[in-house]
Amino acid sequence: MKQIIQQIKNLESINSLSKHEQLVHGIINSIDERLVMKGDLLPSVNTLISELGFARETIAKAYKELVHRGIIESKNRLGYFVATNDVKQELKVALVLFAFDIFQETFYENFRKGLGNNIKLDIFFHHNNFETFENIIQNVKGKYGLFVIAAIPNVKTPTVLKQLPTNRVLLVDRFVETDEDYNYVAQEFRDSSYDAFVKLKDKINKYQEIVFFFKxxxxxxxxxxxxxxxxxxNHNINGVIKDKYISGTLEKGKVYFTIHNLALWEMLKDSKIKGFKIGTDIGFISHNDDIVKEIIFDGVTTFSTDFAEMGKKAADFVLNRKKIQEIIPTVLIDRNSL
Structure with a gap:
């Protein structure tokens, strides 16, 4: 620790540096020169006050900046530790997603591209498993400067998220009600889904029944x-809800709605096998648009948010740290499958 303090003292002669900057650069120089390595304990705030005479607020601010940049990490009641030997890393971001479905891949590609090359990005998947989600948050806290999280809608989620600094969290994909003032770029499901169904009502009524597969x-x-x-x-629609599609059970005269892409592909395959004319004999509606749904079978009707735009806005938040609380609109794309 004496070597770290000496590194900080060596910068006192540089008049252009504030005390805050001396602390930040002194610790970075110590890591760069391998005086301390990843996992090593750094001097406590009280030690730095005693050795340097700096104000507690100045030292705390410097340590917070280094945590924000992902260079050091804070461990509750244990102190500050070196988090990486790569001190040239400007910022380290933890991205937590449900899975790598095609629409989340679209989000990721635009998010990653928007960040540029100077930001370290680690990606984690919780697969809608709350225990996995909880463990991920537990493992990433204190190790990253920013957290971009697709949180699980769960009554326990707000408590889990409270382990992270509120101003360093961006919620994406799902909006989660909490008591904290989080930044978010999310989609809305309740009203937008209802509006999409209403707009498609006349086409849905061409068929005897609408079947919704919901797991x-x-x-x-x-x-x-x-x-x-x-x-x-509200609209006296004849419909039924089933938990899964069973291969080969497709029936003429019905319209099928699914959120799950694998079920959609199976039904489209079966409609081809049975010789059904899509948009006449049978109808399809899907959630979350992508390029495949645009071109397959002359196009599948979808309603979807713009995940590319969501990724771009998330990247802008990381780069500029401007407060954002935005719901990305859901758009109905009416194609030939109805």
């Missing part, structure tokens, strides 16, 4: 299910 206790938004039920009740 309980999955990552599929419960708000879409509730909107579907409200749509059927």
């Amino acid at each position: 309980p206790l999955s990552s599929q938004p419960i708000e879409i299910l509730n909107s579907f039920k409200r749509f059927m009740e």
Whole structure:
């Protein structure tokens, strides 16, 4: 620790540096010169006050900046530790997603591109498993400067998120109600789903029945299910909800709605095998748009948010740290599958 303090003292002769900058650069220089390595304990705030005579606020501010940049990490009641030997890293970001579905890949590609090359990005997947989500947050806290999180809608989620600094968290994909003033770039499901169903009502009524495949206790938004039920009740729509599609059970005269892409591909395959004309004999609606749905079978009708735009806005937050609380609109794309 004496070597670290000496590194800080060596910068006192540089008049252009503030005490805050002396502390930051002194610790960075100590790591760069391998005086301390990843995992090593740094001097406590009280030690630095005693050795340097700097104000407590100045030292705390310097340590917070180094944590923000991902260079050091804070361990509760144990102190500050070196988090990386790569001191040239400007910022270290933890990205926590549900999984790497095609729409989340679109988000990631635009997010990664928007960040540029000077930011270290680590990605984690919780697969809608709350225990996994909780463990990820536990493992990343104190080790990253920013946290971009697709959180699981769960009553326990706000408590888990409180382990992280509120101003360093950006919630993406799902909006989660909490008591904290988090930044977010998210999509909305309840009203947008209902509006999409209503706009498609006349086309849906061409068919005898609409079948919605919804898997309980999955990552599929419960708000879409509730909107579907409200749509059927308010507009006297003949429909049914099933938990999964069974291969070969496709029936003429029905329209099928699914959130799950694998079920959609299976149904499209079966419609081809059975010789059904899509948009006439049978109809399809899907959630979350992508290029495949735009071109396959002359286009599948979808309603979806713009995940590319969400990724760009998330990257802008990381780079500029401007407060953002925005719901990305959901857009209905009416194609030939109805």
